[in-house]
Amino acid sequence: MSNTILTVDNLHVAFKTQTGKLTAVRGVSFDLKKGETLAIVGESGSGKSVTAKSIMQLLPTATTEVTKGDIVYNGESLLKMTKRQVTNLRGSEISMVFQDPMTSLNPTMKVGKQIMEGVQRHEQVTKAQARERALDMLKLVGIPQAENRLDNYPHQFSGGMRQRVVIALALACNPKVLIADEPTTALDVTIQAQILDLMKDLQKKTDTAIILITHDLGVVANMADRVAVMYGGKIVEQGTLDEIFYNPQHPYTLGLLQSMPKLNEDRSQPLLPIAGSPPNLATLGEGCAFAARCPHTMTVCHTYTPRDTVSETGHSVACWLQDPRIAPSEEAAELVETGNSSL
């Protein structure tokens, strides 16, 4: 446990809307260990980004609120810190890379300056030293002719190069945790691979822990040590990469894996979608959020919220099918089997 750098415990985040509070994150818990990569996957609206932003406390306070739970960084609760303390951590201890590199850089500021700003904010350095650091960072993320590029504006870079700049900016102060919120979603596939390789490479050099938020299972397979699957504002399954990919326990995880196109299968074979659509968070009550779409629904699923069932290896699933209090059914056994055979 001493290895754990960040703990999110039973986090609840609500949006204040005109019709009342809408809870978008409904009890998310996970640990992040030093130097590891945790992927948080889930479809749009499952609460991935909200979770990430609430760690950095970047959600607008006028409309959002952490209603329950805690976020602990290095033994200290981020939620109990003063605004000043949190600001001091941002960028220096915990950094973030955003989804769209086209909009996440200030268009009227030279990129060198944008990197220097963070360095000058957190470290006692002269302007020249900060500039030196910015240059080193641009070289580190593989931007050619970095010396000349320092004084360029964001619009003079391509999308992939901009994301490299954003990564350089995020890593400039050697943070312990990097939160990457869909860092490759806005990039084309070849650039995606480059950026992911870059992140992996940098992680090895700097030993930064990464929280990778994505809906792309391909990215997950490539990057993650552990995976947390989110659905309806909760983590429904969490385990190592192998556990999630080769031994998925939750019907939703299974559905996600089955809906991926496979290269070795007949192309005329249609993709297997998960029937139905994501839940409306405003009307979610007790019971499993996935019950309405689950092919294995039982009566209990609609009335009681499943608890996490944790295996010895730490593989946890929030599903009644896996709950020891329910007698192991044929259905459950069958599900596990189909899960294995399809992969």
Place this chain on the structure above:
Amino acid sequence: MKRYLLQRIGFMLITLFIIVTATFFLMQLLPGTPFTNPEKLTESQLAILNAKYGLDQPVAIQYIQYIGNLVQGDLGYSFQHEGRTVTSMISDRIGPSAFIGLQALVIGAIIGLVLGIVSALRHNSILDYGSVTLAVLGMSIPSFVFAALLQYYVGVKLEWLPVALWEGYSSTLLPSIALSVTVTATVARFIRSEMLEVIGQDYIITARAKGLKENQVIVKHVIRNALIPVVTMLGPLAVSIMTGTLVIEKIFAVPGLGEQFTLSILVLDYSVIMGITIFYSALFILVVFVVDIIYSFLDPRINYKGESA
């Protein structure tokens, strides 16, 4: 860049030419002639005057002559003030107008910026609603209404500032304030909406995620980016001030260009009307041009050099 500038200057000249032509012919449609007769001139006296100023020629000939003179920089003589050139009349009158106008621009820009920035930072607060209401009032109530109110309350009742006339710096204040109301309102509304837009941009979250303090984020990232487009407002603002002076100078009896302009229209002083119109148009066209050039320096995404962005 050079190519772009030449092209722009070409278009500016064409625009000016169209304005000159349109004004010239529209003016002919005004009822009456410059010498209709308050002084009970005889037919022969009128004929002499018309001949002196070339008004006995067909309109087309007059037009060609006017353009010919204009190209040489000659705006002609006033029809009403014996022996005075239009150029000298403009240069005599421009001082007070320019002073009032610039002072109004400065007052309006400063108050407008402060109001706009504060209301964006306190979005949806009473402060915000208050300044938005003020801005709407300022934009919808014409400046001469404010002028009359200022004259009555500040000038007559409180006797703080002179009601009218042009006697020292204190007489410039009321006309400038009356003129600045529209500027304040326009700038406040504009900067407010620009700020709100910038605050919602992703790069502001990036700036916060870097750990910058809130005031650094606001000053370096929000206000800086919100201010750039405000420069584009200079053109429309210059127009509103120019048109504003027409009425304001009359109300405050300021011996400025606007007052001269209204006077000349009343007595159909053709050459002066033409001269001031050309002067105002040229000034406006120039302001727009300068704004575009300044903009390219402020916003790195815009360049006229034809390089690929």
